[in-house]
Amino acid sequence: MIRVALIGNPNVGKTELFNRLTGLRQHVGNWPGVTVEKKTGKCIYKGEEMEIVDLPGTYSLTAHAIDELIARDYIVEEKPDVVVDIVDGTNLERNLYLTLLLLELEANVVVALNQWDMVNERGIEIDVNKLSELLGVPVVPTVATTGEGVEALKEAVLNAAEGREKRRKVVMGYGEDVEALIKKVEAVIVKDTSLSSKYPPRWLAIKLLERDEEVTKRVEDSPFWDEMREVLKR
Ligand SMILES: Nc1nc2c(ncn2[C@@H]2O[C@H](COP(=O)(O)OP(=O)(O)OP(=O)(O)O)[C@@H](O)[C@H]2O)c(=O)[nH]1
Ligand SMILES: [Mg+2]
The missing domain is CATH 1.10.287.1770 (Helix Hairpins)
Known part of the structure; x- marks a missing residue:
């Protein structure tokens, strides 16, 4: 079974995407010891079972906020096979901060460039290949509300889980x-x-x-x- 975690800033489309991926195969509970909701679900793609965990929405991964700590601990301790970082394409700059933190954590990241319909509608130009190259991870445009790009995302997740695609290690420097x-x-x-x-x-x-x-x-x-x-x- 492939263990997949979904993460992203608040309001980027995590729940929509989680529902798309898991359909009705969902389970809602709490994270241990806290009243923060934990949603898990299953998705079968090309005969492979994926267990999907919806992490709390977060801008950062510090120890100061419970949501951030839950997300961080899950990635650090449970080491999911793939971390899908859902990014709001209309708010790229702000969203990519979390992406860089995930790369620092050496998570096996796949970026879902969501709200792709809004990106196009607003005439925002994003060079997806260039972005993927700069981050050193796969980037898949998605529209969680219609399901556009979701199959391609599953394919990217499967490839990432199997370590099939080449990755370049990108390091955020501090001077x-x-x-x-x-x-x-x-x-x-x-x-x-x-x-x-x-x-x-x-x-x-x-x-x-x-x-x-x-x-x-x-x-x-x-x-x-x-x-x-x-x-x-x-
Ligand atoms: N146009 C468009 N709207 C989207 C897309 N994905 C999500 N939305 C809308 O964006 C809003 C937020 O989506 P959610 O799935 O609730 O986002 P979330 O990340 O789970 O939000 P929180 O749980 O509050 O952090 C909803 O109104 C969705 O219908 C998309 O790809 N395109
Ligand atoms: Mg949500």
Whole structure:
């Protein structure tokens, strides 16, 4: 079974797309310990069963908001095979911030460029191939309300799950000084193989430098924590 997570900013068309993908095969519950709704569903494509989880709508992936934390934890801990990032094509710039954060998390991202009808209606020009090239991930235009592009999206998800398409690793840079610090922290993190096999080292280094409490809690037991702290102090 292929495990797929849907993520995106609020109001981009996640629910519409989730319904398109899953039809009536849906289950609604709560995320453990909180009253945030968790929707899961199934989709069968080319004989492959996909389990689809609808993550809470979010602009970012910090530890400050419960919705963001749920989304982030799910991706980090459950490691879905594919993360479908639903982007509002009429609001590309704002939406791509989350996309970059997902790439930083080294998620297996497929972008659904939704509201494609509105993009065309408003005469907004988006070079889909160029966007895909810049992000290093597949980009599929969709209209969740009519179902246009949804089959192509399923195909892209299946390909991504099977690791069939080539991916270019795109890294969001933070400037020379911060990059030097990231490298130093990362160098300590990779010494702890149990940690670095669980979390992307670069992402972990960035979160530690951001003083992310949730992430810090998870590395405090590392035999290399003192060494990390020394580097983080500077
Ligand atoms: N024109 C157009 N409208 C769309 C498209 N996708 C979704 N919508 C509309 O956009 C609005 C928001 O869609 P939802 O599916 O509820 O969005 P959401 O991301 O689940 O929103 P939240 O759960 O509130 O974050 C609804 O009115 C949809 O009918 C699309 O591709 N084209
Ligand atoms: Mg919704």
